[in-house]
Amino acid sequence: MSDRPPDIVLIRPAPAETALHLSPALLAVASPLLLLLGWEAVVRLAWLDARFFPAPSDVLVALWQMLLTGMLLQHTFWTLQRVLIGFVLGAVPGLLLGLVMGLSPWVRAFLKPAIAAIYPIPKVALLPLIMMIFGLGEPSKWIIVAIAVFFQLLLSTIAGVLGIERIYLDVARNLHATRLQAYASVALPGALPSIFAGCQLGLGMALIVVVIAENFGTDAGLGYLVWRSWQVFEVTDMYVGLMMIALLGYLFQLAMGRLERRLLRWRPAATAMKGTP
Amino acid sequence: MRSDYKIAIRAVTRRFGALAALERIDIAIAPGEFVCIVGPSGCGKTTLLRILAGLETPSTGEVAIVQQDPARPLNTMIFQESSIFPWMTVRQNVGYGLRLRGIGAAERARRIAPLLDLTGLARFADAFPYQLSGGMKQRVSVARAFANDPELLLMDEPFAALDEQNKALLQEELLRLWSAERKTVVFITHSIDEALVLGDRVLVMTARPGRIKADIPVPFARPRSVVELKQHPDYVRLNHEIWKLLRDEVRPAA
Incomplete structure (x- = not known):
């Protein structure tokens, strides 16, 4: 035993947050803004070659001019249209087949090997084949996007349905739900969180694929803008295209997040996120 | 016979x-x-x-x-573990069996109301399960089974x-x-x-x-x-x- 007096541990109210109280929205804007500012500075100081890395201010000027001529909106519209049509064409069958494969071990056992074999093929590698079959026009662009989206939705829907606790299906069975009722009231809502994750990935995939597909058989679209700028060495225009693609991707994420929060109100996590800073 | x-x-x-x-x-x-x-x-x-x-x-x-x-x-079964659907409100959970049988919303509401009262769930009718305690969740299971009237x-x-x-x-x-x-x-x-x-x-x-x-x-x-x-x-x-x-x-x- 020592003669030392015992230490006293005090637990007190946390000090009020005063100095830096940044909202998450502000923080979210801060990183891209800082990146742009840094980039601008580095180009102005001629540390970066402006031929390959034009200053963001120059890109914005080019973007503004292209906006005024209406060209930029045209390109954006075409890309958006291809992505959305392709997305619906791929997502709907992916979702439906995913539900069936999730609920039926039979169908799953039958189709899984084929899907496992086709899935790893990079979707853009199918583009030449698709253009041979469907020609150079719009359908081949929708279809390549649809294929990419289909697999994302299919796999995440299957995973979602398989992740549903068995007891919920037992309840539906005990209450004599028909097959269709079980799909609508248990499989679909239960798999929805996973389906949303699949949609997010699918949209990202759709953008990648469409930009590559727009290298062929079209003179409109953000992908076309990037490829043509490459051919004529209009690097600033290329950046305009890249920026718009990034913006589209960001808006897609934003829209999906909105939709998810609305449809998944029943999840504690989704609601808790809103309340906490 | x-x-x-x-x-x-x-x-x-x-x-x-x-x-x-x-x-x-x-x-x-x-x-x-x-x-x-x-x-x-x-x-x-x-x-x-x-x-x-x-x-x-x-x-x-x-x-x-x-x-x-x-x-x-x-028959209707009440399970040991929580078996109410997390994606449905209390009201939707309790009325689930009736809905499967094609009973309309008005008739469902009429049949469910006394059960929600009896089980003390009336105030939570529009809550989702994650907002309920374990005891209340099990009440929802019991109410769902009785509402089904097996x-x-x-x-x-x-x-x-x-x-x-x-x-x-x-x-x-x-x-x-x-x-x-x-x-x-x-x-x-x-x-x-x-x-x-x-x-x-x-x-x-x-x-x-x-x-x-x-x-x-x-x-x-x-x-x-x-x-x-x-x-x-x-x-x-x-x-x-x-x-x-x-x-x-x-x-x-x-």
Whole structure:
């Protein structure tokens, strides 16, 4: 035993947050803004070659001019249209087949090997084949996007349905739900969180694929803008295209997040996120 | 032909591969009877209930259940773990069975309202399950089963996960609901107290493979008060008697 007096541990109210109280929205804007500012500075100081890395201010000027001529909106519209049509064409069958494969071990056992074999093929590698079959026009662009989206939705829907606790299906069975009722009231809502994750990935995939597909058989679209700028060495225009693609991707994420929060109100996590800073 | 039983379980066995879960079960249950089944864990009581619910089939033997009214659902099961859908509100969960049968929203609301009141859920009708305590979730399961209005209620240790206070409250609620409608109930529990408080009859099962070891009538008059019942000398005697029967079964399993 020592003669030392015992230490006293005090637990007190946390000090009020005063100095830096940044909202998450502000923080979210801060990183891209800082990146742009840094980039601008580095180009102005001629540390970066402006031929390959034009200053963001120059890109914005080019973007503004292209906006005024209406060209930029045209390109954006075409890309958006291809992505959305392709997305619906791929997502709907992916979702439906995913539900069936999730609920039926039979169908799953039958189709899984084929899907496992086709899935790893990079979707853009199918583009030449698709253009041979469907020609150079719009359908081949929708279809390549649809294929990419289909697999994302299919796999995440299957995973979602398989992740549903068995007891919920037992309840539906005990209450004599028909097959269709079980799909609508248990499989679909239960798999929805996973389906949303699949949609997010699918949209990202759709953008990648469409930009590559727009290298062929079209003179409109953000992908076309990037490829043509490459051919004529209009690097600033290329950046305009890249920026718009990034913006589209960001808006897609934003829209999906909105939709998810609305449809998944029943999840504690989704609601808790809103309340906490 | 008139029958005096509601359920007749005849020589039912159930095997899962090499494992025998149930061995020659014979039980007759009268209409409106509240039967409790107690047994050591792993004795196949849940399997027996799942067979009655149509979620499993017997390996041999048969079960006959008398259906009085083909328009009503024959049975509804209340599960041990939380089985209410997290993606539906309390109201939607309670009305789920009715919705599956194509009963319209107005009629559903009319049938559900008294049950929400009885189970103390009215204020939470539009809450999602994650906002409820464990006891309230189990109330939703009970309300969902009663709203479905089956002839036969199958309950698989529905209150096992609850604390003592909630358990006692829900037992009384169950008795109140049951005495109003006199459904036939098969109630599985590992609690002797629960079986004696609720049941007309207690069936004691052996360790695996499960057989019926004893069939004990519970003589207490209804309506029963959970607290007073436990003071009754017969209660203490029966409790001890069943405990001895079970102890012999738990020992070899342990």
